[in-house]
Amino acid sequence: MCGRVSDSIGASGFLTALYRKYRPQGFDDVVGQEPVVRTLRNAVSAGNVRQAYLFAGPRGTGKTSLARILAKALNCAHGPTPDPDGTCHACVAIAAGTSLDVVEMDAASQRGIDDIREIRERVVLQPVEGRYKVYILDEAHQLTDAAFNALLKLIEEPPPHLVFVFCTTELQKMLSTVRSRCQTFVLSRPRLPEIVRYLKTVAEGEGIEAAEAALALIARSARGSFRDAVSTLDQLSAATEGKVTVQAVLQLLGAVExxxxxxxxxxxxxxxxxxxxxxxxxxxxxxxxxxxxxxxxxxxxxxxxxxxxxxxxxxxxxxxxxxxxxxxxxxxxxxxxxxxxxxxxxxxxxxxxxxxxxxxxxxxxxxxxxxxxxxxxxxxxxxxxxxxxxxxxxxxxxxxxxxxTGPVETAPPETAPKEPPSVELSQLQEAWQRTILPAVEQKSIPTASMLREAHPSQLDEDRLTVEFPAAASFHRQLAEEPKNATLLAEALYEVTGRKLALDFAVGENRGDGPEEAEQPAGEEEIVQLMKDTFDAREVGGDTD
CATH class of the missing domain: 1.20.272.10 (Zinc Finger, Delta Prime; domain 3)
Structure with a gap:
């Protein structure tokens, strides 16, 4: 998006930022947006200018610059022309931002319905010196829904001298009713070589010594933004007195060597x-x-x-x-x-x-x-x-x-490693709840729920024993069904890389385990418990 050099000294006496100084001033100066430029040039040449345009794309790709160039093409003293001279009063005023016929609004701060009503009141006025009154709304996606709705009728049936240009970085946030009334152009992110060439032009114009590797680093850090790239070069030029090195770029950007x-x-x-x-x-x-x-x-x-x-x-x-x-x-x-x-x-x-x-x-x-x-x-x-x-x-x-690099000698097929990865019982026990059961759950949630009561208890080469508690013998029977056993075997292969044969067993109750507490007490245990609790004794036997 490199262009002819505009005035380097602003009205206040300060140096103009490089990204403004090298802003494109005509369609021929725009870089990386050939399809958009070609369409706009043809529209101006043929007199097929639409009442509303929508420019969308990442920041720093030239949306506002294209809007200004379009305004120049429409209001140039020798126009409408796709090649505005840039020297007439209208072109100079538009480039300086002082034209009364080109109104730029920041929709981020002027986003309410009252601001749109003010536009509706002003659009009936004829242009001061040009042919068209052009309204450029930057960051248009930040307008409120009420403000957009107030614009709909004006966009659809504007006065013949009115042109709207909406610029946005977030096309998806624009109302569909507004997009349908505009001619939309999506500006693409420039490629790295295009940004590097742009930086070279700026560096040569400003007398900045910069190695190509340094410019490439700046271009990469800009992430597709011409403005960010030139702003970084401007900052580096001031910091290094016009001698930009790779090390200086790394220090400023915090980039990694x-x-x-x-x-x-x-x-x-x-x-x-x-x-x-x-x-x-x-x-x-x-x-x-x-x-x-x-x-x-x-x-x-x-x-x-x-x-x-x-x-x-x-x-x-x-x-x-x-x-x-x-x-x-x-x-x-x-x-x-x-x-x-x-x-x-x-x-x-x-x-x-x-x-x-x-x-x-x-x-x-x-x-x-x-x-x-x-x-x-x-x-x-x-x-x-x-x-x-x-x-x-x-x-x-x-x-x-x-x-x-280069050719390598291949080993004979018989010497190639074919053994599957080794696995130990402790690894399977550790991965059972964390990895193996989730793998089963992806195939069958009921099977995974049933296996949560089990655990790997023994591994003998490629045969794994999965043990269920004594109270879950019914779940063990379900696990032995071919469908469920196959799902578990497949999950084990995914996790371990080994094809393991499966045995299912029911564990013995241990005195400190929960299984024993779940078993109902026998008659003798109940009688003894009553004797101990109530200090009772038996007084009779069977009467039959």
Missing amino acids: EEALFRICDFVVDRDTAGALTFLEELAEQGQDLGRLVTDLLEHLRHVLLVQHMGEVPDSLPLTDETRERLRAQANQLGESTVLRLCDLLAVAVDDMRQGGDPRLPLELALVKVTRPAADMERESIAYRLEQLESRAQPGHVHGPGTE
């Missing part, structure tokens, strides 16, 4: 839990924002994932040649399942941050779980371990811990 991201992934490749946690501690002591570390690490893993599935480093990634080679090498070292697992674990840290939590503990847990998967008995971890085992067993497998 690429070296740190590569090192963390190297620790994951080496299964070095202690090294990963120690390095994380060092970053925290240096004042690194761990929340930013989580988001940047996710972005880095996305790059790795793209390389793994595309076979090459995409040209759209803002990386130097050296970084591209290193990324390609790391993509060959990290297993695809490891990347996916770490992304899932880091997503938990992102959710915690959104709720105001500290990202450090979820980040540490993610690193521990992905470097020591055997320590985690969750279903996702077991599935991840199985996938790793299967991938290592496949001939010609390249992605894996510690593997190098």
